[in-house]
Amino acid sequence: MAIRHWPAAERPREKLLAQGPEALSDAELLAIFLRTGVRGRSALDLARELLARFGGLRPLLDAPPAAVCALPGLGPAKYAQLAAALELARRHLQERLRRGEAVTDPAAAARYLAARLRHRPREVFACLFLDARHRLIAYEELFTGTIDGAQVHPREVARRALAHNAAAVIAAHNHPSGVAEPSAADRALTRRLAEALALLEVRLLDHFVVGDGEPCSLAQLGLLP
Incomplete structure (x- = not known):
């Protein structure tokens, strides 16, 4: 019928x-x-x-x-x-994170990052660079890997933060498997990123792992130093 x-x-x-x-x-x-x-x-x-x-x-x-x-x-x-x-x-999601506007809603940032990364067939590591008032300066995809990993260099993230004169960073990467559970390597990377950025007086606000459901926030898990 x-x-x-x-x-x-x-x-x-x-x-x-x-x-x-x-x-x-x-x-x-x-x-x-x-x-x-x-x-x-x-x-x-x-x-x-x-x-x-x-x-x-x-x-x-x-x-x-x-x-x-x-x-x-x-x-x-x-x-x-x-x-x-x-x-x-x-x-539509990007409109909520316009350049020059403050990122005051972590959930909006997570939705935007998920929209940019969830569909990617390979693992991609990206960052939102923010100023001292947490206004968006730029979104950049810094590393692309395979279906199960990407080699991320904290020094390169720090270099890009300096280039943008950023005061804060929100990092994210996708898991093409769809499982957003952070691995031991993800947890270790988060610590290394936070430490490398802290030397430049840049704060790592969060690191999201993007999968099929809601992105997993390592900050909410208490995994940021």
Whole structure:
């Protein structure tokens, strides 16, 4: 049965308007984006099949264009719309961390860093450089590694902090595995970063590990010196 013939309370679009987008499942949100299904399958059926085929929403959104465009019900036009929607979401988060504005909400910084790093297939280490009032100076990706690690040099982070005349730094890196639990190496790196920056009177405010869920804050875990 086509979605338009379902009871209004069960249709994804009507449900979103009545209850808000957070009330919808991944499949329902994807069905709204797809708009139409294919012969014999509704948009919601197709959305569920796509999520099952790729193993979830994140693998689907991270899949290469050719793999997505080749699927029934998608194609280049829908892929372009999906990529544009993702970029709009990232830019929306970036608006809350405009250059020259104070970073007063750690959760906003974490969401922004997650949007920049979560989809990356390799481990990437990045920093937000802040002035004495914690206003954003710059975002930089400093190191890129493999699927399970990146070699990070605290002296290079310190050098970039000096170049920006930064007073504080928020560091972050992703775990492509999706598991945001900090490793022993992550904990040791955090200590080394804090010590190296402290010699320059630059404060390491936090180090986020980005995975599938909420980013893990090493500051909240009490792991910053």
